Amino acid sequence: MRIISVKEAADVVPNGATVAVSGGGYRVTPEALTEALSERFVQTGAPRNLTVVAIAMVERGRGGKGGAASGLNLLARKGMMSRVITSSFSRASSNELNMMISSNAAAAYNLPMGTLIQLLRATAAGRAGFATPVGIGTFVDPRQGGGKMNTAAHEDFCRITSLEGEEMIYYPRLPIDVALIKASAADERGNLFFDREAFDHGTIELAMAAFQSGGKVIAEVNRIVKVGEIHPRMGRIPARIVDAIVVQPDAWEDEQDPVLTGAERRVLTPPSGRNLPRDFIARLAVNRLPTEAMINLGAGLPMYEVPEQARSANRDDLYFTVEQGPMGGWPQVGGVSRNPELILDQNEVFQFYEGGGPDVSILSFGEVDAKGNINVSRFSGMMPGCGGFVNIVHGVRDLIFCGTLTTGSLNETLTPDGLVIAQEGRIRRFVKDVEQITFNAQMGLSSGKRVTIVTDRGIFAVTPQGLVLREIVPGVDVQRDIIDQIPFDITVASDVSTVSAALLMPAPQEVAQPDKTKRA
Template sequence: MKIVDAQEAARLVPAGATIAISGGGYRVAPESIIAAVAERFATEGAPGDLTVIAAAMIERSRGGKGGMTTGLNRLARKGLMRRIIVSSFSRSSTHELNVGIAENAFAAYNFPMGTIVQWLRAQASGRPGLATPVGLGTYVDPRIEGGRVNAAASAPMSSVVDLAGHEMIYYPCEPVHVALVKASAADSRGNLYFDREAFSHGVLDCALAAHNSGGIVIAEVNRLVDIGDIHPRMGLIPGAIVDAVVVAPEPWEDEQDPVITGAARAELAPPDDRNLPRDLVARAVVERLPQGAMVNLGAGIPMYDVPEAARRAGRSDIYFTVEQGPMGGWPKVGGVSRNLEMIFEQQEVFHFYEGGGPDVSVLSFGQVDRHGNVNVSKFSGMLPGCGGFINIVHGIKTLFFCGTLTTGGLVEDLGETGLAVTTEGRIQRFVPDVEQITFNARGALAAGKTVTYVTDRGLFRLTPDGLELFAIAPGIELQKHVLSQIPFPVRVAADLQTMDIGLFIAGQMSGKAAQ
C-alpha cells in the first residue's frame, strides 16, 4: 500500500477501464478521487471510454438541494464515460448525470441495487455470471426494457434463462479494472476501517471484484491510524488488496455523527407535531403495523415520516431496517438510523430481503395503475431509478405503498372533522398504465403477497380484479375527491370503512416518544 494524493490516484485509472465506485448519496463515496479523475479528463482528455458501476447515485445533495458538480455528476462528460450501470440517478433532471443520459452522451443502465452488488460479488467469486429471479416482469426484464435507460444503451446486458425449471435473469460477469472506495481510516498495512461510517454500501463488493479481476483498489480515507488502534471487527477490506490510499478529511461533520454510526446513543428531540398530508399517510401506516414487526422502510414518506409517526405513537416495539444496512433504531433521510443497533453489509441486506426476512415493507409510489402495478423509477419527467425497490418487493410478503392521491400544488387541511381538500393537485398519481413497471402486481398476487396502497384520501388493497377501496378519509366525498381523481374503475368495498379520525389530528396518537 502506498499513500498518494488524489491526482496521483487519478493517473492510476487507465483509459477504457471498468471502475466500480462505492457509496450512496454523499456517504462512503471517494469524492476527492472522483473529482481528480474528472479534472484529469478535463485537462488531458484521459482517462476516457470508462464503464462506471455504482450501487447507487453519488452526489452531495441535502434535502433534494445541491449535488451539481459532485459525485457521479462530475463524470457525466461525453468521452469520459462510455457506459454507466447504477441503481439510481439524480432526483433532479437538470443535474449533469441525468442531462447526459437524456442527451445520449453515454449508455445508461438502471439495475436494482441488490442485483448490482450481487453481480460484483459473482465477479469476485470467479463465476460466469449472476442468475436471479429478481426483476422478472418489471422494466429490468430483458423482454421488456432490460434496464436500458436511453438510446445509447442499445446493447443488452442480460438475458432470460431457464435454471432447473425456473426463469431467471442472467447477467454475464465482466472484469472490474479499478475499485474506488471510501473508508474512515487506514492503518500502516493498508487495512481499511469503517468505525465512523453510517453504512458500508458495497465497498467490499467493489474491492473484491477489482482485486480478483486482476485490477487495483484505491481507497480514500479520512485519517491514518496505527495497527491495533481500531478493533479488527471495524475493518472490512484487508490491506493486502489495497494498492493506494488517498487521505482527505471529511468536509461535512455530520457525515460521521456518532449517533448514526453506532458509536454513541442520544436522547432524541421530540417528534414534530406537524400535520401535513404526508404525516397523515405515515400515521395511517403505523396504525396498521403489527406488534413487534420487523419493518423495511424505503425512501420518501416511509423513511422520513413513518419513524417519526412511530415515535410519536410510542411504537418502540417496531424493529426498523433500511436497505443501506442500518438495523434497529430510528431511520431518517439518507438511509441512516439514529440509535441503531447494528449494521448489515450490503450483500447481507439484500439476501435477507429477497428471502423475505422482514415482516413488512413500507415503500413510496410515484404512479399506481389499474392493475396495481407501481412505478417509482421513471415518471413525470423524472428519472430517480429503482434503487433497492425491486429487490425488496421480490421477497417481502406484506407491502404498503404510500403517497398522496394527487400531487403538484395539492393543499389539504387536516383536523377534528377529518380531511378537507382546499386545492386539488394538478397531477393524478393513479394512472391507467404506469410509465414503467417497478412492481408487478400480477406477480405479487401469484406469490401470495398482501398489498395495501395508503393515501391521504383512503386505503386500497390489491385483488385479482385490481384495486379495491376499503377505507375512506372522513370529511371527503367518495365521488368528488376519490373516484373522480382515478382515471379507471376502482371497486368500492361493500363494507367501506371510515379511517380513524385520530389519524387526522396532530398529536392524537401521542404516547411517550420512543427513543
C-alpha cells in the same frame, strides 16, 4: 501501504476503463478522487470512454442545495463517460448525470441494488455471472427492456435463463478495472476500516471485484492509524487488495455522526407536531402495523415520516430496518438510523430481504395502474431509478405503498373533522398504464403477497380484479376526490369503512416516547 496524492490516483485510470465508485448519496463517497478524475479530464481530455459502475447514485446534495457538480455528476462529461450502470440516479432531472442520460450522451442501465451487489460478489468470486428470479415481470426483465434507461443503451446487459424449471435473469460477470472507494481509516498495513461510517454500502464488493478482475483499488480515507488501534470487526477490506491510499482528513459534519454509526447512543429529541398530508399518510401506515413487527422502510415518505409517526404513537415495539444496512433504531433521511442496534453489510441485507425476512415493507410509489402495478423508477419526467425496491418487493410478503393520490401544486390540509382539499394536484399518480413496472402486482399476488396502497384520501387493497377502496378518509367525497381522479375503474367495497378521526391529528407530544433504543 502506498500513500499517493489525488492527482496520482486520477492518473491510474486509463481510457476505456470500467470504474467503480463507492457510496450512496454523500456517504462512503470518495469525493476527492472523483473531483481529481474530473479535473484531469477537463485539463487533458483523458480518461475517455469510461464505464462507470456505482451501487447507487453518488452526489453531495443536502439541505435543499442539490447534488450538481458532485459525485457521479462530476464524471458525467461528454467523451469522458460512455456508459453508467447503477441502481439509482439523481432525483433532480437537471443534474449532470440525468441530463447526460436524457440526451443519450451515455448509455444508462438501471439494475436493482441488491442484484448489482450480488453480481459484483459473483465477479469477485471468479464466477461466470449471476442468475436471479428478482425482477422477472418488471422493467429489468429483458423482455421489458432489461433495465435500459435510454436509446443509447442498445446492447443487452442480461438475458432470460432457466434453473430447475424456474425463470431467471442472468447477468454476465462485471469486471472492474479501477475501484475508487472510501473508508474511515487505513492502518499502517493498508487494511481499511469503517468505524466512523453509518454503513459500508457494498464497498467490499466493489473492491473485491476489481481485485479479482486484475484491476486497481484506490482508497480515500480520513486518517491513518496504527495496526490494532481499531477493533478488527470494524475492518472490511484487507490490505492485500488495496493498491494505494489517498488521505483526506475532512469529513462532512454529519457523515460520521456517532449516533448514526453506533459509536454513541443518545436520547432523541421528541418528534415535531407537524401535520402535513405525508405525516398523515405515515400515521395511517403505522396504524396498520402488527405488534412486534420487523419493518423495512423504503426511500422517501416511509424512511422520513414513518419513524417519526411511530415515535409519536409510542410504537416502541417496532423494529425498523433499511436497505443500506442499519437494523433497529430510528431511520431518517439517507438510509441511516439513529441509535442502530446493528449494521449489516448490504449483501447480507438483500439476502435477508429476498428471503422474506421483514414482516412488512412500507414503500413509496410514483405511479399506480389499473392492475396495481407500481412504478418508482421513471415517471413524470423524473428518473430516480429503482434502488433496492425490486429486491425488497420480491421477498417481503406484506407490502404497503404510500403516497398522495395526486401531486404537483396539490394544496390540502388536515383538520380534526377531516381532509380539506383547497386545490387539486395537476399530476395524477394513478394512471391507466405505468411508464415502467417496478413491482408487478399480479405476479406478486399470485405468489401470496398482500398489497395495500395508502393515500391521503383512502386505503386500497390490490386484488386479482384490480383496486378495491377499503377505507375512506373523513372529509373526502368518494366521487369527486377519488373516483374522478383515477382514469380507470376501481371497486368501492360494499363494507367500506371510514378512517378513525383520531388519526387525522398527531398524537399529543407529552405522551410521545423520544427514544426506544435506550433500553438496549
